[in-house]
Amino acid sequence: MAIFNRALVTSRSKTESEKPFWISFSDLMTALMVLFLVIMSVSLLSVAQTLLKQQRQYRDELIEIRDRNMEQRRLREARARDIDTLLAQLAASATNFRGVQVSRDKLTIDFGEAVRFASGDYHFTREGEHTVRGFVREVLRVARTDLGRRWVRRVVVEGFTDVDGSYLFNLDLSLKRAQNVVCSLLREVPDMETRLSTDEQQQVRALFLVGGFSYNSAKISKDESRRVELRLEFRAIGEDTPLSLVENHDGAAIGHCLLR
Numbered sequence: 001m002a003i004f005n006r007a008l009v010t011s012r013s014k015t016e017s018e019k020p021f022w023i024s025f026s027d028l029m030t031a032l033m034v035l036f037l038v039i040m041s042v043s044l045l046s047v048a049q050t051l052l053k054q055q056r057q058y059r060d061e062l063i064e065i066r067d068r069n070m071e072q073r074r075l076r077e078a079r080a081r082d083i084d085t086l087l088a089q090l091a092a093s094a095t096n097f098r099g100v101q102v103s104r105d106k107l108t109i110d111f112g113e114a115v116r117f118a119s120g121d122y123h124f125t126r127e128g129e130h131t132v133r134g135f136v137r138e139v140l141r142v143a144r145t146d147l148g149r150r151w152v153r154r155v156v157v158e159g160f161t162d163v164d165g166s167y168l169f170n171l172d173l174s175l176k177r178a179q180n181v182v183c184s185l186l187r188e189v190p191d192m193e194t195r196l197s198t199d200e201q202q203q204v205r206a207l208f209l210v211g212g213f214s215y216n217s218a219k220i221s222k223d224e225s226r227r228v229e230l231r232l233e234f235r236a237i238g239e240d241t242p243l244s245l246v247e248n249h250d251g252a253a254i255g256h257c258l259l260r
Contacts, residue, residue, distance in 0.1 A: 075237045082147045083234050089145075093138040100135050109230040111135070115181070117226040119164060122176035122259065129184040133194035136185055139230070140196075140203045153239075156209045156231040157181050162222035167214055175212030176259060181228050182210055183257030201254060 084104065091102040099112025114131040115124050143152045159177035161170040185204050189195050196204065218225040 072237070079151065079234075079237055082151055086142055086145075086147055086151065087232075089142050090139065093142075094135065097131055097135050100131065107232045107234075109135070109139070109232070111228065115228050116223055117177055119162065119222070119226065120173065122159075122173060122180050124177075124180070124184075129189070130194055132181055132184055133189075133196060136204070136230075137194065137196065137200060140200050140207075143203065143207060151234045152207070153233045153235045154209050155207050156211050156233060158211050158213050158229050158231055160213055160217060160225055160227050160229070162225040163218060164222070171212055171214040173212075174214050175210065177226075177228050178210045178212055180257070180259050182208055183259060186254050187257060205254065 087102060087104045087107070090109070091104070094100040094102050094109075097114075099114050101110045101112060102108075103110070111128070111131055115128040117124055139155065142148050143155075157178040159174035159179075159181075161174050161177075164170075165173070182204070185196055185208075186201050219227075
């Protein structure tokens with residue numbers, strides 16, 4: 001009996017001594033699980049906040065792009081309206097000059113039969129000079145307006161030929177035709193009605209550019225191909241606008257035309 005009691009006491013003591021160990025291990029696992037859940041929650045929250053921030057940035061970028069595109073479209077539309085207004089003014093002035101046509105699509109001015117050249121020649125008639133000087137004064141007047149100062153970049157004088165002759169011969173001929181038109185604007189003439197003033201001549205000097213195009217853009221007939229056109233160039237959106245149409249040329253004189 002004493003032996004049995006001793007064994008029972010020994011067994012109970014051993015069980016009680018092991019019990020705290022299992023309780024501590026269970027608490028440790030619970031604590032680790034809780035810690036894991038906390039870490040996972042914090043990580044998920046951080047990821048969620050990062051994604052939300054990226055979404056907001058993406059949304060803001062889309063809004064900024066949309067606003068920028070809308071502003072660019074508004075500026076393009078305003079530029080188109082302004083240029084159309086300038087062309088409408090020129091077209092209205094062209095009604096006072098026989099044969100002069102303003103193309104709103106090509107941005108060109110054709111002087112019609114008033115400025116036609118003989119085959120292989122770069123001279124044109126006095127009547128043609130009268131028409132050119134008279135209408136160019138209208139071009140300069142429009143270029144001096146607020147819209148003109150803002151958008152008109154330059155006026156390119158383009159000469160054309162028929163298909164007779166070699167390419168280089170016609171290239172030189174078309175260049176001389178364009179150059180002679182500019183010369184007719186700057187030379188001294190007795191006709192005070194269409195004679196350009198000194199300020200207008202300086203405007204021509206600042207705005208006009210001579211170009212030769214051989215028999216490119218030939219017309220159906222050879223007579224119509226031997227012509228000169230004015231091509232208008234306009235500034236792009238955001239392009240700097242000069243303070244004055246008359247550029248600084250270091251006081252150099254206009255001189256005399258070398259064409260004879």
